[in-house]
Each structure stands twice: as C-alpha cells, then as structure tokens.
Amino acid sequence: MTGRTPRITSFVRAAALTGAAVAVLRATAPGGRARWERTNHAGRPVGLYAGPAVALAAAVGAGRVLPGAVPAVVAAGVCGAYDDVAGAGDGRRGLRAHLAALRDGEVTSGAVKLIGVCAAGLLTGGALKERPVDKVLAGVVVAGAAHAVNLVDVRPGRAAAAVLALAAPGLLREGPGAPAAAVAMGAAAAVLPGDLRERVMIGDMGAHALGALLGAAVVAGNGRAGLVAHAAAVVAAAVYGDKVGGSAHARYHSCE
Structure with missing residues (x-):
C-alpha cells in the first residue's frame, strides 16, 4: 500500500459517508421537517x-485513522449543535461577550x-502528544482550529471551502496527520456544492467538528515548532474574529 492510498481511501470514505448521511436525514427528517428546514438569511429554504x-463522517473517519482525535471531534460537534439550537436567540456575539456573561454568573x-x-x-492533545507543553499547545491548536473554521462560516460554502484549502498542505505531507486531513477534506467536499447553492448549511455543528479534526491533523503532523506557529495563528484568528466576525456570522446563521 503506497503512502497516498490511505489518504485517497480516507477522502473517498468520508465523502461517501457524508453524502449518504445527508440523503438519509433528508429522506427521514427525524423529529419532523420543521426541525431540519429553515429559511436562511437571504429568504431561501435551507436544510x-x-x-x-x-x-458523523469526521468522527467515524477519525476513529479509523487518528483515534485520539475522536473526543475533540465529537465534543466540538455536540457543542456546536447545542449552540445552533440554544444560541439562536442569544444576542451576545464574540468570545469576550460570552466570557463577560460567564464572569457575571450567566x-x-x-x-x-x-x-x-x-x-x-486538551484531552486530544494529551492523547496525541507526550510532553506537557506539547499537550497544552496541541489543545490550543485543536480548539482554536474548531473556532477558526466556525468564524469563517459567514457565507454559503465559506467554511467547507476553508477546510479544503487549509487541509490541502497537510494532505501533501507524509505522516500520521495526512489521512485525518483527507477525512476533513472528503466530508467538506461532499457538502460544498449544496452549501454553495444554499440548499444545505453545516452550521456550528459541522464547522466545529471539521475544524477540530483539522486541528488534530495539524497536531499529529507537527513537532514543537509547528505547534507553536499554529497555536499563534489560531489565537490571532480568534482575536481578530472577535473584533470583526461576530456580526457577519450571526447574520448568516439567522435562520427562521
């Protein structure tokens, strides 16, 4: 088996599972159509x-190629889903606003x-790295990548396209992170056409899960220097996004 085969297989499996899951959910709509279909910011129906x-595809794919990433992918997806539902009517935007509310007991x-x-x-960082400093840096990269992908989800297809662009360098490198990057790319590629046509949207759930897997792929493929550079990048993205990205993200996700 060549070095490229696991990446291609991971990409294809993730894309196929994502497409199948979308088809099943669209056909069955558990809990009723009203739960799954909304009118988006532009007045168009979106699923x-x-x-x-x-x-789902990110978690299953991670389980095959990078098991240590599964907790972060699942937790990021669940937390994103909770915010998709519970955060719909929350007027607070940005990390600082939420942290301020938490400080006040809310x-x-x-x-x-x-x-x-x-x-x-941090749990994933602990699973993928051995030294304490590297574990912490890895945790920052994974959580920061999840947040960063969600930050760019301000237009149809933007988050999925960002995952494809950001995962491509990791896919080209040899190492344990490449198959995980391929999983993220496969899942993103499967939904990109429908996302661009405003037929579906990945929401916080999808953006956070893909971002967490992308971060885990970076962690698996980098040593201390790479972790420091990527941690600095995601922190800078979070700070910048907190200043300029909250309103655009809120408008795009304001479905009815």
Missing part, C-alpha cells in the same frame, strides 16, 4: 442536514461551547 452528516450557549471544545482539545 440543516449537512451539519450532523459532516460531524452560562451562555457560547460559554458552554467554549468550555466544552477547549476541554476536548
């Missing part, structure tokens, strides 16, 4: 099937998501 589908959906994703990131 929420893609979020659970990509989260637990917002964004705070739940932040705490859950960070904890899962």
Whole structure:
C-alpha cells in the first residue's frame, strides 16, 4: 500500500459517508421537517442536514485513522449543535461577550461551547502528544482550529471551502496527520456544492467538528515548532474574529 492510498481511501470514505448521511436525514427528517428546514438569511429554504452528516463522517473517519482525535471531534460537534439550537436567540456575539456573561454568573450557549471544545482539545492533545507543553499547545491548536473554521462560516460554502484549502498542505505531507486531513477534506467536499447553492448549511455543528479534526491533523503532523506557529495563528484568528466576525456570522446563521 503506497503512502497516498490511505489518504485517497480516507477522502473517498468520508465523502461517501457524508453524502449518504445527508440523503438519509433528508429522506427521514427525524423529529419532523420543521426541525431540519429553515429559511436562511437571504429568504431561501435551507436544510440543516449537512451539519450532523459532516460531524458523523469526521468522527467515524477519525476513529479509523487518528483515534485520539475522536473526543475533540465529537465534543466540538455536540457543542456546536447545542449552540445552533440554544444560541439562536442569544444576542451576545464574540468570545469576550460570552466570557463577560460567564464572569457575571450567566452560562451562555457560547460559554458552554467554549468550555466544552477547549476541554476536548486538551484531552486530544494529551492523547496525541507526550510532553506537557506539547499537550497544552496541541489543545490550543485543536480548539482554536474548531473556532477558526466556525468564524469563517459567514457565507454559503465559506467554511467547507476553508477546510479544503487549509487541509490541502497537510494532505501533501507524509505522516500520521495526512489521512485525518483527507477525512476533513472528503466530508467538506461532499457538502460544498449544496452549501454553495444554499440548499444545505453545516452550521456550528459541522464547522466545529471539521475544524477540530483539522486541528488534530495539524497536531499529529507537527513537532514543537509547528505547534507553536499554529497555536499563534489560531489565537490571532480568534482575536481578530472577535473584533470583526461576530456580526457577519450571526447574520448568516439567522435562520427562521
């Protein structure tokens, strides 16, 4: 088996599972159509099937190629799903607003998501790295990547396209992170056409799950220097996104 074969297989499996999951959810609509179909920011009907589908494919794919990433992918997806539902009417935008509310004793959906994703990131960092400093850096990368992908989810197809672009360098490198990057790319590629046509959206659930897997792929494929560089990048993205991205993200996710 050549070095490229596991990547191709991981990509194809993830894309196929994502497509199948979207089709099953669309056909069955557990809990009723009203739970899965919304009117988006532009007044067009859109389905929420893609979020659970990509989260499922990311978790299953991670279990095959990078088991240590599974807790972060699952936790990020669950926390994102909670924010998709509970955060719909929350007027607070950005990390600072949610942290300020938490300091005042109010637990917002964004705070739940932040705490859950960070904890899962640290757990994954502990599973993938041996030294304490590397474990912490890895946790920052995983949680930060989940947040970063969600930040760019402000237009149809933007988050899925970002995953494809960000995962491509990891896919080209030899190492344990490459198959995980392929899983993220396969899931993102499967939903991108429908996302661009505004037929489905991945929501916080899908964006966070894909981002967490992407971060885990980075962690698996990098040593201390790479972890420091990627941790700095995701922290900078979080700070910048907190200043300029919250309103755009909120408008895009304002489905009825």
